[in-house]
Amino acid sequence: MGPRLFPFGVDPIRPEPTTPLTIILDGVPVAGVAGQSVAGVILAGGTLGFRRTSVHGTPRGVFCGIGICYDCLVEVNGRRDVRACQRRATEGDVVTTQHDALPPGGAAA
Numbered sequence: 534m535g536p537r538l539f540p541f542g543v544d545p546i547r548p549e550p551t552t553p554l555t556i557i558l559d560g561v562p563v564a565g566v567a568g569q570s571v572a573g574v575i576l577a578g579g580t581l582g583f584r585r586t587s588v589h590g591t592p593r594g595v596f597c598g599i600g601i602c603y604d605c606l607v608e609v610n611g612r613r614d615v616r617a618c619q620r621r622a623t624e625g626d627v628v629t630t631q632h633d634a635l636p637p638g639g640a641a642a
């Protein structure tokens with residue numbers, strides 16, 4: 534056995550046991566584990582696009598994953614414009630996707 538191979542159960546960098554959690558995405562329970570971001574739970578649940586652009590309505594989801602692009606905005610527990618990639622998911626979070634339209638007359642109105 535090479536120096537980089539460890540038998541199951543004795544790997545020193547093996548992650549700790551996980552704690553399951555559930556968030557509610559648009560009324561549907563989605564399973565995750567403690568420590569995941571809201572975006573991580575959503576993506577693991579199979580949803581890739583959870584926001585739509587205001588002009589063309591094209592889907593957006595995680596682009597940068599580090600809090601810079603704002604493509605992952607969702608509503609969490611009633612608070613709008615939360616970057617899903619930057620917020621750690623907690624048990625029972627109620628997450629709503631955002632699909633904002635421009636105000637009548639366009640962005641300058």
Ligand code: FES
Pocket residue numbers: 594595596597598599600601602603604605606616617618619
């Ligand atoms: S994915 Fe870019 S800010 Fe969240």
